[in-house]
Each structure stands twice: as structure tokens, then as C-alpha cells.
Amino acid sequence: MSEKIHVLDSTAFFRGIPFQGTGRYYTTYHVMDEVGSRGIGAQLIHSRVQVTEPSKESLQKVKQVSAKTGDLKSLSEADASIIAVSLDLASAGGDVTLVTDDFAVRNVAEVLGVGLSETNVRGEWKQITWITYCKGCRKEYSDSKATICDVCGTKLSRKPKSS
Ligand SMILES: [Zn+2]
Incomplete structure (x- = not known):
């Protein structure tokens, strides 16, 4: 196969x-x-x-x-x-x-x-922009390399940006 x-x-x-x-x-x-x-x-x-x-x-x-x-x-x-x-x-x-x-x-x-x-296949192709953010205090980081929240010390998460 x-x-x-x-x-x-x-x-x-x-x-x-x-x-x-x-x-x-x-x-x-x-x-x-x-x-x-x-x-x-x-x-x-x-x-x-x-x-x-x-x-x-x-x-x-x-x-x-x-x-x-x-x-x-x-x-x-x-x-x-x-x-x-x-x-x-x-x-x-x-x-x-x-x-x-x-x-x-x-x-x-x-x-x-x-x-x-074609690239324009619905369902299979998805435009994704990632946001790095803190689950604790909700601060968002533009520096995607940041790993720890500088406000509350929580480990940062990433989520797809909803546009
Ligand atoms: Zn935080």
C-alpha cells in the first residue's frame, strides 16, 4: 500500500x-x-x-x-x-x-x-496564527519564545488566533 x-x-x-x-x-x-x-x-x-x-x-x-x-x-x-x-x-x-x-x-x-x-480545499486547509498567552492572568505575548508569564509566573500556553 x-x-x-x-x-x-x-x-x-x-x-x-x-x-x-x-x-x-x-x-x-x-x-x-x-x-x-x-x-x-x-x-x-x-x-x-x-x-x-x-x-x-x-x-x-x-x-x-x-x-x-x-x-x-x-x-x-x-x-x-x-x-x-x-x-x-x-x-x-x-x-x-x-x-x-x-x-x-x-x-x-x-x-x-x-x-x-488545489490549496483551497475546505476542511483540510486551515489558516492558523498562534497566540502565546497566560492561562493565569490572560496576558498575551507577542514574543513567541516567551515560556513563563512575567506577571504571575504561570507557564505560558499557545492557542490559535480566532480572526
Ligand atoms: Zn500571567
């Missing part, structure tokens, strides 16, 4: 961290570079998502196909890397779904036979 694998591009992260659902999550270092600059909690990502790099062979294949389809100019390094990693994981026997809203990425992935999912 093959394992369910989701490969995430940056549009998936901008829509929200994949927090629910089963299976394994992958992304690439190029995508993490894009995502990191937008201030999404790296710690949360690393607890759920495995960051990897594509093989040169798969990357080459992606560039060849995107040149044929006319998508080469639209594909960033991150875009190409994410399609290539999907190919690598699929050829290793995984049941791979590439999660992206990017039109060029979808187009090239489709030609290469990579399974696709």
Missing part, C-alpha cells in the same frame, strides 16, 4: 498550514525561502513538513517539459523544484498529490502525470 504524500508549494503555505489530515507533507528549500520571508511560523512547519531537494534528473525533466509547454519563463526555481520533488516521490512509490494554485505549475505537473490538488 502506498503512502499518501502531499507536496506543498508556496501558495499552499500562504493559504494556511496543513494542520489536519493524515499522510506526509513535503516541500523544498526553495519554497521554504519564499515562505520564510512572509513570516509563517517555521517551527510549526518543521513539525509537520519534511523539507527536501529534488534530484537533478527530475529537475531536468521539469525544465524540458516546461520549455515545450511554454511555461518555462513562468516557473520560478521553487516552482520547478516542487514539481521535481513530486516526480521523485512518485517514482519512489508514493501516492503523491501536489498542492498548488499556480497555473504554470499545474500545467507542467499535469503533463508529467503528477496528481494535483
